[in-house]
Amino acid sequence: MARRIIRHPGPIAPERTSAVPGSAVPLRFTLEPGQAVDAAIAKGFADAGCGGGFVEFRGGRCEPFQFVMPAASPDDLHAAWYSETFAPNGVVEIERACAIVGWRDGRPFIHCHGVWNSRDGRQMGHMLGPATIVAEPILVTGIGSRSATFDALPDQETNFTLFEPAPFAEGIAGDSSFRVLLAKVRPNEDISLAIEAICAQRGIHAANVYGIGSLNEVRFSGGTRVQSHATEVLIRRGRVTSVDGLPQASLDIDVVDIQGRIFGGEIVRGDNPVCVTFELVIEPAAD
The missing domain is CATH 3.30.1330.80 (Hypothetical protein, similar to alpha- acetolactate decarboxylase; domain 2)
Structure with missing residues (x-):
């Protein structure tokens, strides 16, 4: 499949994902x-x-x-x-x-x-x-989270002010018995593969995934295609499961295009690149 690329005005940031763990x-x-x-x-x-x-x-x-x-x-x-x-x-x-x-x-x-x-x-x-x-x-x-947050910062690549996961300076240690990741995915990275990479780097094999962002066109598993480079996306159900010992993401979303048309369903893994940004909260779960 041909990779869809959107060109932003600024220099391409070397790190394509970022994540901060927090209780x-x-x-x-x-x-x-x-x-x-x-x-x-x-x-x-x-x-x-x-x-x-x-x-x-x-x-x-x-x-x-x-x-x-x-x-x-x-x-x-x-x-x-x-x-x-x-x-x-x-x-x-x-x-x-x-x-x-x-x-x-x-x-x-x-x-x-x-x-x-x-x-x-x-x-x-x-x-x-x-x-x-x-x-x-x-x-x-x-x-x-009491120890992690999102900070809105100028982003040179996209020329927007965007949320970036960051430690929360006022955080209180020992506030809960389980942890999450606050994460961000940059433009042109496939959202499902990026989530899998974030999880793999931290030894997470199963998780619930929440978040919002934008995708450059959208490809649904049922064959529907959204031919709009700019979209607004809401994850209505996101999961990471272990497949052959590796994390694999499945995302069911709502999306609106430039014309205001709304689409929904499970998206194709490996064929849904981020347009501007995608912000995520990843909650590790039992395998």
């Missing part, structure tokens, strides 16, 4: 009405003493609500960009969403992709947390 805290808390989604999530993390990680929510209502979708870049400063901001009228019903949680400019920050329903129909994209307000209590679950 982990199971999270379960409620986003309270009247709060912005990002502030409500930040409060839940702060209450648990966590610096970073992920949360997911299935269901929930927000009003007002704002989001963007992937788009072609209007210039040569980036390989992809964002659409105009969409602000559906009325209450928006969240179907499924996942937020990677970390820090930007010294403040808590979330990167959230999801699928929702509004008066405009079923939509998917990048939720704008500061402009989206919780309308009714929303239960969220996830995994936080």
